[in-house]
Amino acid sequence: MAGIVVEGLFKKFGTTEALSGFDMEVAEGSVVGLLGPNGAGKTTAVRILATLARPDAGRATVGGHDVTVSPARVREIIGMAGQYASLDELLSGWENLYMIGRLRGLSRSLARSRAEELLGVMALLDVAQSTVKSYSGGMRRRLDLAASLVGDPPFIYLDEPTTGLDPASRLELWQIVSSLAKQGSTIVLTTQYLEEADRLADRIVVINKGRAVANGTATELKHRLGRQVIEARPAQQGDLEALGATLSRVTDNPVQLDTQQGLAMVRGASQADLARAATALAAAEIEVAELSLRLPSLDEAFLAITAPKEASEPPR
Numbered sequence: 196m197a198g199i200v201v202e203g204l205f206k207k208f209g210t211t212e213a214l215s216g217f218d219m220e221v222a223e224g225s226v227v228g229l230l231g232p233n234g235a236g237k238t239t240a241v242r243i244l245a246t247l248a249r250p251d252a253g254r255a256t257v258g259g260h261d262v263t264v265s266p267a268r269v270r271e272i273i274g275m276a277g278q279y280a281s282l283d284e285l286l287s288g289w290e291n292l293y294m295i296g297r298l299r300g301l302s303r304s305l306a307r308s309r310a311e312e313l314l315g316v317m318a319l320l321d322v323a324q325s326t327v328k329s330y331s332g333g334m335r336r337r338l339d340l341a342a343s344l345v346g347d348p349p350f351i352y353l354d355e356p357t358t359g360l361d362p363a364s365r366l367e368l369w370q371i372v373s374s375l376a377k378q379g380s381t382i383v384l385t386t387q388y389l390e391e392a393d394r395l396a397d398r399i400v401v402i403n404k405g406r407a408v409a410n411g412t413a414t415e416l417k418h419r420l421g422r423q424v425i426e427a428r429p430a431q432q433g434d435l436e437a438l439g440a441t442l443s444r445v446t447d448n449p450v451q452l453d454t455q456q457g458l459a460m461v462r463g464a465s466q467a468d469l470a471r472a473a474t475a476l477a478a479a480e481i482e483v484a485e486l487s488l489r490l491p492s493l494d495e496a497f498l499a500i501t502a503p504k505e506a507s508e509p510p511r
């Protein structure tokens with residue numbers, strides 16, 4: 196079965212262009228992290244892939260089925276846990292899952308056993324008979340995820356599944372998603388957390404203002420920026436300014452001084468810059484406690500990619 200192919204999606208709400216030529220490919224059995232800031236178009240893209248919204252232009256297929264031509268076929272093979280959980284507050288966790296199983300066409304006994312199985316996986320057996328109203332945020336997220344898995348769909352969309360969760364609940368959810376991925380599900384995960392994308396996704400698509408502005412593995416994205424960072428820390432805090440001045444003589448890039456941390460930083464540096472810096476600092480007799488060249492963090496990469504001034508000009 197084919198994975199997910201998205202080509203040139205456009206979607207307008209009034210005058211707001213939520214998607215403006217969005218492209219994405221997800222290989223079958225892989226996890227893609229759709230990473231972008233608020234309003235980037237993540238939920239809109241996922242809703243179109245879930246046949247809950249129609250694109251104005253462009254095309255998307257899931258498992259070979261076109262979302263606008265054969266929405267019913269697409270719905271049969273997907274499960275979605277939304278940014279806004281779609282549970283019935285007045286029913287218990289068990290009743291929610293049983294009802295969805297029946298709606299999905301499972302027999303009574305199958306719906307019952309599937310509900311119990313998923314409540315077990317999500318560690319919700321203790322609260323299975325309590326109304327959802329009484330659930331914590333973490334329990335709701337887990338139940339919502341369980342609801343999306345009732346029909347055992349090969350394609351799973353998770354729209355910001357861990358937003359608002361405490362660190363422990365987030366870790367639990369990550370483990371569940373990892374095990375789904377290991378079982379071969381194809382997963383689209385939207386998130387604003389770089390760490391989450393880094394951890395769960397095989398590939399990351401960075402979306403900004405309705406367009407994919409970068410994609411690759413986390414490491415590729417860090418490399419793609421191609422710019423490394425020199426960090427230099429003087430042994431004596433009082434030497435920081437002199438150290439900064441020396442660095443600015445050997446590189447064309449701006450030198451940033453962090454007086455709080457007693458650190459000088461040069462972004463967009465090369466290995467040759469580092470060698471020149473070492474020589475110049477030695478010549479100036481400035482003793483350094485630390486002098487290093489590192490890749491930008493994923494945070495730095497993400498900020499550079501989505502920074503407003505660069506938004507109109509995606510990197511390479």
Ligand SMILES: Nc1ncnc2c1ncn2[C@@H]1O[C@H](COP(=O)(O)OP(=O)(O)OP(=O)(O)O)[C@@H](O)[C@H]1O
Nearest residue numbers: 208211212213231232233234235236237238239240
């Ligand atoms: N139903 C709607 N009616 C009007 N505008 C909408 C609608 N849905 C989305 N938008 C707008 O489209 C843009 C993209 O929204 P979308 O919800 O897809 O972003 P997102 O990446 O999911 O953001 P967030 O991280 O906040 O969830 C935003 O400017 C949003 O205000």
Ligand SMILES: [Mg+2]
Nearest residue numbers: 237238239278
């Ligand atoms: Mg959203």
